[in-house]
Amino acid sequence: MSMIMVSYRRVDQDTAGRIADHLIEKYGEKSVFFDVNSIRTGANFVDRIAKAIVACDIVIAVIGPHWIGKTDDGKPARLEDPADSVRFEIETALKHNKTLLPLLVNGATMPEAAELPESLRFLHFCNAARVDSGQDFRMHMTRLIDTINEVLNEAGRSPLRQVSPIKRYWKYGAGLAAAxxxxxxxxxxxxxxxxxxxxxxxxxxxxxxxxxxxxxxxxxxxxxxxxxxxxxxxxxxxxxxxxxxxxxxxxxxxxxxxxxxxxxxxxxxxxxxxxxxxxxxxxxxxxxxxxxxxxxxxxxxxxxxxxxxx
Known part of the structure; x- marks a missing residue:
């Protein structure tokens, strides 16, 4: 089964969550990996994320205005740190030849090449899609879903099976399923x-x-x-x-x-x-x-x- 992973910075969690919810409505819970923040205390974060990326077909990189992680105290941006979680996710996707779809949200623009670590400078030259959280959200998501299916078709993979619309109940739905x-x-x-x-x-x-x-x-x-x-x-x-x-x-x-x-x-x-x-x-x-x-x-x-x- 094909799978999509949504990579995001915590500051963009609300928008990324809405994007993931829309994908889940189309493809089902098992086809979308999201909510890295829910990984429980004590879990091996690196191991869990790496396995998720290896298992997926497409990684959606949600890029908001603060995606680089600049600070006001003159310290290096978070993305400059090789251990930064977002950088690790993108680099791991590249290592395993996963399709990467950059997605600009919340008015963000694609970072300049000089602002990115060398391993991620290719992103500046990528044609990124845009998803606005306003009235054009569903139209933008429709375009993203069309792109996802095109990528899978070109790779010879079966498109993700669409399911009846569902609503994701973050806390209570997960609790009932676990019970x-x-x-x-x-x-x-x-x-x-x-x-x-x-x-x-x-x-x-x-x-x-x-x-x-x-x-x-x-x-x-x-x-x-x-x-x-x-x-x-x-x-x-x-x-x-x-x-x-x-x-x-x-x-x-x-x-x-x-x-x-x-x-x-x-x-x-x-x-x-x-x-x-x-x-x-x-x-x-x-x-x-x-x-x-x-x-x-x-x-x-x-x-x-x-x-x-x-």
Whole structure:
């Protein structure tokens, strides 16, 4: 399925959100990647965005008057920083040969080449479309949608399937969908707390055990609360060693292993795990299966091996 990603600066969030809503009305929720700001606390921002860009066919770069990110204190513009999120998104799209559609909003003009970092100077010479938020909005969006379908046709990709108009309920719609999915997982899903699902998919699983899981002692909870809700707050950034795990109890190892998945928003059928992680603000369940980085997969394997030794 073809997909569109909407890249934007937070200052232009309202306009970008309206553009994304219009695209969703035409193509459906699953065909539009938007709302980077909703990525939960603790998630690997770079990894999540990079995967979204690799999966998409078209990146729409929403360019507002403050897109460059100039400051009043004489410091370099935000776009000059290689770690700037908007710059990272555009450069990643280029790296993976994605079609980039510049979109000028809120009265913005295309930045001069001298204002852009070298890797993005090509943008100055691109024919950018304009989307006004006034009475011409729908006309401008119709032109953008025509361009999107033309690009897909030229690339030999099927145009995005249009669906019946829907209204996107940002908070409550997402909450109801999550609740429904959680209920389905609870009713018919496998015992996720006993199965380690890696990024390789359903065929890449390891069963740890089938015994009734013990409750989480208060001491474990207190230890996690002292580290922002994690036994290993950096298990997504460094490799865990045997020394890290050797003095941990079976329940501590179980929590440490599952918190790697919980960090990415995994639903848990087991009530012990669901209740445990739900007490922390960073836990935002959103999916039945979640992808892990190679580092995280290695840490899961390391913890699992230690569990088998207990």
């Amino acid at each position: 429904a999915l959680a209920l389905a997982v609870w009713t018919i899903g496998p015992a996720f707390e006993h199965t380690v699902v890696k990024s390789g998919g359903p065929d890449d699983q390891t069963t740890v055990g089938r015994t009734t899981p013990p409750a989480v002692p208060a001491s474990v909870t207190q230890r996690a609360k002292a580290h922002d809700g994690f036994l290993f707050p950096d298990s997504d950034r460094r490799f865990l060693s045997e020394a890290d795990l050797k003095d941990m109890s079976a329940i501590e190892l179980r929590i440490a292993r599952n918190e790697i998945f919980a960090r990415h928003g995994r639903f848990f059928k087991d009530q012990v795990l669901a209740n445990y992680f739900s007490q922390f603000a960073w836990y935002q369940p959103a999916a039945v299966e979640v992808p892990l980085s190679n580092l995280e997969t290695t840490n899961v394997d390391t913890i699992e091996a230690t569990e088998h030794e207990k």
